[in-house]
Amino acid sequence: MSQQRYNVFNQIHKGLRGMLYDTARCIQQTDFAQPEAEATVNQLEQVLRFFDEHAENEDQFILPKIRQHNAQLIDELEKDHDIDHRLTETLFEHIKDWRTNPSAITRETIGQRIGYAFNEFIAFNLYHMNKEENVLMYLLWKHYSDAEIRQMEAQILQSIPLPTLLAESRWMMRSINDNEVITWLLGVKKEAPAPVFETFLGIARDELPSERLVKVHAALETV
Ligand SMILES: [Fe+2]
Structure with missing residues (x-):
């Protein structure tokens, strides 16, 4: 039986999707006429920055490796990244309008525009990430070993500022x-210095419900 290949997109795309869904829920629950909406606007700004940077990293470290094998697909994915950039710019403009308009009624209207524009951003990015995982990934597998794909990923990780990472x-x-x-934590434990492992274990402790954490701890201790 063939061994499972490495999906370089799985974890980061799951994280980005999680952020999209959570931000969409926040936007739906936010009254943009109230000053408390600032927290939602800040989260929206963060998700937009993360997607922009993610697209840039793929453009720089992954897409050029496939261009020689399928230039048409790479043109299409780069064009997607351009469309994505325009959707992002529209949302940044709405954010700026919301921040500079003190009127509650205007802010409410801008909040509605933010909601619709973010729906478009989500829909587009869900399709785009599927395309990367259903088409681009198989080309990577065909032309590169898992070790080479992990090398591309390592270059991306090194280029991301620590607070963002x-x-x-x-x-x-x-x-x-x-x-x-x-699997993630075992990899960090094996390959990174102890304080780095402790940092990631701390993130697991902060974020996972206790019943999941028990399972994770048990698995880490058996190794
Ligand atoms: Fe991606």
């Missing part, structure tokens, strides 16, 4: 299953 890791921890948490 930790914040994204928190969203990943909230958005993956027990088996994925265990």
Whole structure:
């Protein structure tokens, strides 16, 4: 039986999707006429920044590796990243309008625009991430070994500023299953210095409900 290949997109895409869904729920629950809406607007800004940076990393470290094998697909994915950038710019404009308009009624209207624009952003990005995992990933598997794919991932990880990496890791921890948490933490335990492992274990302790944490601890102790 063939061995399971490495899905380089799985964990980061799950984290990003988790963030999209949570932000969508926050937007639906927010009264944009109230000053408390600032927390939702801040989270929205963060998710937009994370997606922008994620697209940039893929453009730089992954897409060029596949261009020689399927230029048409890479053109399409790069075009997707451009469309995504425009959807992001629209949302940034709405955010700026919300911040600079003190009127409660205007802010409520801007809040509605934010909701619709974010729905478009979510829909587009869900399709886009599926395309990466259903088409791009198989081309990566065909032309590169898992070790080479992990090397691309390592380059991406090194280029992400530490505070961003930790914040994204928190969203990943909230958005993956027990088996994925265990595999992730065992990898960090094996490959990174002890304080780094402690940091990631701390994120698991903060984010996972106690019954899941018990399972994770048990699995880590048996190794
Ligand atoms: Fe992606």
